[in-house]
Amino acid sequence: QKEVEQDPGPLSVPEGAIVSLNCTYSNSAFQYFMWYRQYSRKGPELLMYTYSSGNKEDGRFTAQVDKSSKYISLFIRDSQPSDSATYLCAMASGAQKLVFGQGTRLTINP
Amino acid sequence: DTGVSQNPRHKITKRGQNVTFRCDPISEHNRLYWYRQTLGQGPEFLTYFQNEAQLEKSRLLSDRFSAERPKGSFSTLEIQRTEQGDSAMYLCAYAGLDEQFFGPGTRLTVL
Numbered sequence: 001q002k003e004v005e006q007d008p009g010p011l012s013v014p015e016g017a018i019v020s021l022n023c024t025y026s027n028s029a030f031q032y033f034m035w036y037r038q039y040s041r042k043g044p045e046l047l048m049y050t051y052s053s054g055n056k057e058d059g060r061f062t063a064q065v066d067k068s069s070k071y072i073s074l075f076i077r078d079s080q081p082s083d084s085a086t087y088l089c090a091m092a093s094g095a096q097k098l099v100f101g102q103g104t105r106l107t108i109n110p
Numbered sequence: 111d112t113g114v115s116q117n118p119r120h121k122i123t124k125r126g127q128n129v130t131f132r133c134d135p136i137s138e139h140n141r142l143y144w145y146r147q148t149l150g151q152g153p154e155f156l157t158y159f160q161n162e163a164q165l166e167k168s169r170l171l172s173d174r175f176s177a178e179r180p181k182g183s184f185s186t187l188e189i190q191r192t193e194q195g196d197s198a199m200y201l202c203a204y205a206g207l208d209e210q211f212f213g214p215g216t217r218l219t220v221l
Binding site for chain 2: 004006008032034036041042043044045046049051088090092096097098099100101102103
């Protein structure tokens, strides 16, 4: 079993829809949780970072962490075609290596 | 601008050749990481530096791989006797407080 599981998709939704992306994890030592966006043939770009259970909002993006269920989510409101990318969840147990999910490929259709 | 540059951006080589990649953070950061990403997968950790010291190496880093960070600023990753299975995107990242910021990557193609 992988430490971090992420549904690879692909996921295709119409413009303006609310998108929900999810990851589960098995290592209870994970303390830091990140979401990255990666466009084709580019490096991952940090979108959201959190270290506590609950919600964190930044514009159209909301990151949610439930440590008791070992489950994290990213919500995108009012999705735009420019949001089309691969979204990667990542987590760490300290100032060390990140463990990534497989990535979910998202397409927003105009 | 991600705060870190990587060169070359793309490298095509023949099996058996040696290749070297370079990572340059724009400003000094104590912690620097290397990851490898294959198609359709998330990045996988390779190794990590705290200043000049290489503190952790993944089992993915076979003896054909070597990484250095001689002055605690830029870093190099060398692959000797490349194999087709080495074809991947090689990503460098520097750490902020706890989050990590990635460079654009070097895409390696081994023919």
